[in-house]
Amino acid sequence: MSLLWLRVAVLLYGIAALAVLPAALYDRPRWRHLAIPVAVTAFFFHFVSLAEMLNAAHHRLPIETHEIQVLLALVLAAAFLLVYWRYRTVSLGVFVLPVVFVLGLIPAFDPGQRQSSLTVNGSIWIFLHIALVLAAYAALFLSLLASVLYLVQERRLKQKKPGVQWLPPLETIDQIAHKTLLFGFPCMTAGLLIGSLVAQLTIGVSYFRDPKILLAFAMWLAYVVMIFIRRQSGLRGRRAVYLSSFVFLVVLTVWAANQFSAVHRFTTP
Amino acid sequence: MSQTTQGSLVLLGINHNTAPIEVRERLAIPSSRLADATRTLLHQPGIREGLILSTCNRVELVTLQDNPPATETNKTDLLRFLHEYFAVPPNDIQPHLYEFREREAVRHLFRVASSLDSMVVGEPQILGQVKESYTVAREVGAVSSTLDGLLQRAFTVAKKVRSETQIGSSSVSIASVAVDLAEKIFGSLDGKTVLLVGAGKMSELAARHLIQQGAASILVANRTQSKAEKIAADFSSPAVYTEAIPFDHLYDLADRADIVITSTGAPQQLFGRSHGQHFLQRRRNRPMFFIDIAVPRDVDPRMNEVEGCFVYDIDDLQQVAAAHLADRSREAAAAEIIVSREVEKYQQRLHSLDAVPAILALQQNAEAIREAELARAAKRLADLTPEQQAAVEALTRSLTAKLLHPQLTALRESTRTKDSE
Numbered sequence: 001m002s003l004l005w006l007r008v009a010v011l012l013y014g015i016a017a018l019a020v021l022p023a024a025l026y027d028r029p030r031w032r033h034l035a036i037p038v039a040v041t042a043f044f045f046h047f048v049s050l051a052e053m054l055n056a057a058h059h060r061l062p063i064e065t066h067e068i069q070v071l072l073a074l075v076l077a078a079a080f081l082l083v084y085w086r087y088r089t090v091s092l093g094v095f096v097l098p099v100v101f102v103l104g105l106i107p108a109f110d111p112g113q114r115q116s117s118l119t120v121n122g123s124i125w126i127f128l129h130i131a132l133v134l135a136a137y138a139a140l141f142l143s144l145l146a147s148v149l150y151l152v153q154e155r156r157l158k159q160k161k162p163g164v165q166w167l168p169p170l171e172t173i174d175q176i177a178h179k180t181l182l183f184g185f186p187c188m189t190a191g192l193l194i195g196s197l198v199a200q201l202t203i204g205v206s207y208f209r210d211p212k213i214l215l216a217f218a219m220w221l222a223y224v225v226m227i228f229i230r231r232q233s234g235l236r237g238r239r240a241v242y243l244s245s246f247v248f249l250v251v252l253t254v255w256a257a258n259q260f261s262a263v264h265r266f267t268t269p
Numbered sequence: 270m271s272q273t274t275q276g277s278l279v280l281l282g283i284n285h286n287t288a289p290i291e292v293r294e295r296l297a298i299p300s301s302r303l304a305d306a307t308r309t310l311l312h313q314p315g316i317r318e319g320l321i322l323s324t325c326n327r328v329e330l331v332t333l334q335d336n337p338p339a340t341e342t343n344k345t346d347l348l349r350f351l352h353e354y355f356a357v358p359p360n361d362i363q364p365h366l367y368e369f370r371e372r373e374a375v376r377h378l379f380r381v382a383s384s385l386d387s388m389v390v391g392e393p394q395i396l397g398q399v400k401e402s403y404t405v406a407r408e409v410g411a412v413s414s415t416l417d418g419l420l421q422r423a424f425t426v427a428k429k430v431r432s433e434t435q436i437g438s439s440s441v442s443i444a445s446v447a448v449d450l451a452e453k454i455f456g457s458l459d460g461k462t463v464l465l466v467g468a469g470k471m472s473e474l475a476a477r478h479l480i481q482q483g484a485a486s487i488l489v490a491n492r493t494q495s496k497a498e499k500i501a502a503d504f505s506s507p508a509v510y511t512e513a514i515p516f517d518h519l520y521d522l523a524d525r526a527d528i529v530i531t532s533t534g535a536p537q538q539l540f541g542r543s544h545g546q547h548f549l550q551r552r553r554n555r556p557m558f559f560i561d562i563a564v565p566r567d568v569d570p571r572m573n574e575v576e577g578c579f580v581y582d583i584d585d586l587q588q589v590a591a592a593h594l595a596d597r598s599r600e601a602a603a604a605e606i607i608v609s610r611e612v613e614k615y616q617q618r619l620h621s622l623d624a625v626p627a628i629l630a631l632q633q634n635a636e637a638i639r640e641a642e643l644a645r646a647a648k649r650l651a652d653l654t655p656e657q658q659a660a661v662e663a664l665t666r667s668l669t670a671k672l673l674h675p676q677l678t679a680l681r682e683s684t685r686t687k688d689s690e
Contacts, residue, residue, distance in 0.1 A: 026435075027435060027438065029432065030433075153453075154576075157450070157453060157454065157579055158573055158574075158579065160581065160585045160588065160589070161592075165438075168456070169452060169453050169454060169455060169456035170453070170454050170455070170456075170556060171454065171455050171456045171556070172456045233553060233554060234552075234553035234554035234555060235554065236554050236556075236576070236577065237576045237577065238576065239576075
C-alpha cells in the first residue's frame, strides 16, 4: 500500500512541478492556485507512504537507500512549502519540485531489495539523527539555490533589462538564502551530536576514526565558517554562491563517503 | 446588428484618437457637474437610460434608447445635447465623433473599461473612472436593468483582463519604473530611506512614489541648504522622517540611504565608483539603488559594476519603460480575445432574455391545457388512491415538459442565430 501512496504522491509532485512553471514564469495566479494545493496533497500522501513503508518494514527507521531518498524528498518538499508559506513565492518550486519528483520516482517504481547492514534497534535517536541531517542538507540545497537565483536576478538588474519577473526581489532571495542556512545549522549540529552519542554508545571510539565521520565534522565546520562569513560581511551575490557551492560540495562528498565507510553505510555491499 | 426588446444601445463620443485636446477640453465635464449632465442627458427625447464617461482623454455618452430605426436621428439628438449642454457648435464636434451601436457599443465599452482603448494601454485609472460615472448615473436614476447589467459585465470583463493577462503588470512612466526597480531590489519599501540630491520635479515625483510604497525617511542634500530644508519640509508628514543634510557631509551620510535620487545641475559627476565601494563596505553589502535623473549624469556609470550597487540613469529608465510598453502591446492582443469572447457571451445572454416572454407564454398555455384536461378527467380519476393521483399529476407534467422542450430549444436557438446574423 505504501508504494501506491508514494506513486500517487510522485504523480502529484509531477503535476505540481508542471503547474509551477506557468505560475512562476508567466505569473499566472490560476496555476499557482493549482500548484500549491497539489504539492500539499502530494506531501500528505508522501508522508503517509513513508510512515506505512517504515511500519511495514518493522524497523520504523529510514535505513535503506530508497527510504532515505523518500525521506530526503519529503524534507525538501516541506522546505519548499515552508518557504512558500513564509515568503509567498513559488519560484523555488521551479527547481525544487522536479528534484522532489525525481527523488521519489525511483523508490516509487523500482524500490529494489537493498538490505541495510546497520543493526537497528528502532531507536528514536537514530531516526532523529537521520531526519535532522537530511533537514540540514535540504536547507543547504535551498540556500545554494537561492544564492544562485540572487546572482541571476542581480545580473539582470545590472544589465538594465527588466528584472526576471518570476523571481522574488533581491532582498527576499537573500533572506531565503540566509534564513535557510540559519535553520539548517541547528539541525546539522543536533543531527551530528545525536549520531555521535549513539555511535559512542553502540560502536565505541573507533567510530570517530572513520573517514566518513571525520568528513561529517569537516562539513559542520565548513557550515559554521560559511554562516560566520555571511553574518560578518553580509556576503551576497557571486562570492556567496561560491561559498555555498563549496559547502554543498563538501556535503555531497560526505553523502558519497557512505560508499567507502566501514561503519556508516546505508546498504550492504 | 440587432436590437433587443430592452431598447437600442447607442454610444457616442470623442477620445484622444479622434479629437485634439482643444476639442476634448471643451467637452470635459468636471466630476462636480457629472450628475447634472447625466440628468440632462436622461431628459433628452427617446433616452431610457444613460451614462456619461468624462476623463481627460474621452467624453462618451452611453445611452439606451427607444428602439428607433438605425438612422441618424438619435445621433442628431445626442449631438444636440452636446451642443446645447456645452455650448459648442455642432460643426466643431461632428468631425471628431464616433458612434457605436449594439454589439459594437458593448465591445467598445468593454475595451474602454479594460483599458484597451486608453492612451497608455493597461493604465489602471480608467476602470475607476468608469465606476465613478456608473455610481453617479445610478444615484440620479439614469441606469436601470439594461445599462446596469452591461456596466456590471464591463467591470467583470476588465477584472478578467487584468487577472488573465499581464497588461497592467509593468510600469510605463519614469517614476513608476523607478519604484518597480526599487521593489525588485528591496522587495517591500517599508522603512527604506531615500536620499534626494539636488532638486527637480521628476526626482521629487519619484520620491513621492517611493513614499507611497512605504519609504519611511527622506534625506535631502542641496548645495543651497535653505533649498534642501524647503524640500524636506515639503515631504514632511507624520509618517515620514525628513532631514536636510549639509551638502559637505554628503559622502559621510549617503550610505544611510537605500535609494539615492540625484538630479543636480553639476557639470561633473558627484559619485564615482570608489564612492560606491565605500558605501557598500559601510553598509555591510546591503544593496544601494542610484536613480540618476541628472543630465549630465551625477553618478559614474562604472559604479554599477560594484557588487550591490545598482545605477540607472534617465536613458536606462526610459528604455525599461519602452520595453514595458512593448510588453503591454503583446498582452493587449490576448486581452482583445477575452473581450471578443465576453461580447459574444453578453449578446447571447441579452437575446436569451428576448425569448423569455415567448417562452413564458408557451409554458403558461401548456400548463392551462394540462390543468383543463386533468379537470375534465377528474371524475374518472376520482377512484384513484392519492399515490396514483400524484403519479398521474407527475406524468402529465413530464409529458408537457417533454412536448415543449423542442419548441423552447428552437426558440432560444432562433434568437441566438438572429443575433449572430
